[in-house]
Structures are given as structure tokens and as C-alpha cells.
Amino acid sequence: MKRHDYITWEEYFMGIALLSARRSKDPNTQVGACIVNKDNIILSTGYNGMPKGCSDDVLPWERDGSFQDTKYAYVCHAELNAILNSDGRSLADSILYVTCFPCNECAKAIIQAGIKKVVYLEDKYPDADATQVSRRLFKMADITLKEFLNPTFYSDLSLY
Numbered sequence: 001m002k003r004h005d006y007i008t009w010e011e012y013f014m015g016i017a018l019l020s021a022r023r024s025k026d027p028n029t030q031v032g033a034c035i036v037n038k039d040n041i042i043l044s045t046g047y048n049g050m051p052k053g054c055s056d057d058v059l060p061w062e063r064d065g066s067f068q069d070t071k072y073a074y075v076c077h078a079e080l081n082a083i084l085n086s087d088g089r090s091l092a093d094s095i096l097y098v099t100c101f102p103c104n105e106c107a108k109a110i111i112q113a114g115i116k117k118v119v120y121l122e123d124k125y126p127d128a129d130a131t132q133v134s135r136r137l138f139k140m141a142d143i144t145l146k147e148f149l150n151p152t153f154y155s156d157l158s159l160y
């Protein structure tokens with residue numbers, strides 16, 4: 001008889017997003033993303049990090065300071081990296097699994113890429129302007145938003 005306690009597709013893809021986040025060098029917030037098509041095939045993954053060829057030993061990881069001296073000016077977000085890592089595969093009607101709610105810049109890229117659903121784990125900055133703008137854009141663009149809720153699964157895996 002087959003086993004029945006296997007993980008769901010959602011748990012599997014969010015698990016991959018969580019594992020991707022562990023590649024991030026960001027000392028404060030590690031974010032991972034996984035994009036999947038309607039046949040449950042993984043199209044791409046990504047995590048937040050400095051652009052290719054730009055040393056993450058040289059660029060700043062600080063949160064505070066002048067624009068040029070903080071990470072925010074340089075870091076590529078996990079969602080954008082996942083979109084750019086898709087290597088020409090169509091992302092039309094795909095689903096994005098991401099460990100942190102997308103910012104407004106990523107929301108624009110998500111919409112333009114044709115992603116139709118965003119499953120997120122944590123809404124870390126719910127009151128931030130970037131989050132409010134994202135929610136507004138997702139609503140207008142008819143993107144489905146779903147919060148992923150399954151703390152037991154992740155504490156079992158010690159991934160989160």
C-alpha cells in the first residue's frame with residue numbers, strides 16, 4: 001500500500017523556495033522563490049543577492065546609511081532573480097512561491113512576466129508603502145494571492 005503522509009505540491013514548492021533562501025548572503029533577511037507551471041514543473045528558482053559579477057564581499061549589506069552605502073541600492077530580490085533565471089521559458093499562467101511578500105518593484109515584474117498566482121509565506125513588512133502598492137497592483141492585475149500556512153511542516157524540517 002502506498003504511503004499517505006507525503007508532502008503536498010504546495011509544501012514541496014515552498015520547501016524549495018525556503019531552501020533557495022538559504023543561499024542568500026543577506027545577514028538580515030533571506031528570501032527564496034520558486035516558479036512553477038500548471039503541470040507542476042519547476043521553471044525557475046532564485047534568492048536575494050548581489051548582481052552577477054558584483055562582489056558580495058565588497059558591496060554593502062548595511063540597512064542604514066546613505067543610499068549608496070546600503071544593500072537596498074544593489075541587491076536583486078529573490079522574485080526578480082527567479083524571473084530572470086527562467087532562461088526564456090514562458091512564465092505565462094505560472095505560480096510563484098516566495099518566502100516573503102513581494103515588493104512593488106517585483107510586483108511589476110511578476111505582472112509583466114504573466115505570473116498569475118503568488119503564494120507567500122511571510123508578510124514581513126505589511127505596513128510598508130512597497131507592500132501596499134504591491135497589493136494594489138496585484139488586485140488590479142487580477143493576480144491571486146495566497147498566504148501559505150503550515151508551521152508544523154516547516155518546524156519538522158527545521159528549515160524556517
Ligand SMILES: Nc1ccn([C@H]2C[C@H](O)[C@@H](COP(=O)(O)O)O2)c(=O)n1
Binds near residue numbers: 030048071079100103
Ligand atoms: N519580497 C522580498 C522582500 C525582500 N527581499 C530582499 C531584499 C533585501 O535583500 C532583503 C530585505 O532586507 P531587510 O530590509 O529585511 O533587512 O530581502 C526580497 O528578495 N524579496
Ligand SMILES: [Zn+2]
Binds near residue numbers: 077078102104107
Ligand atoms: Zn522585490
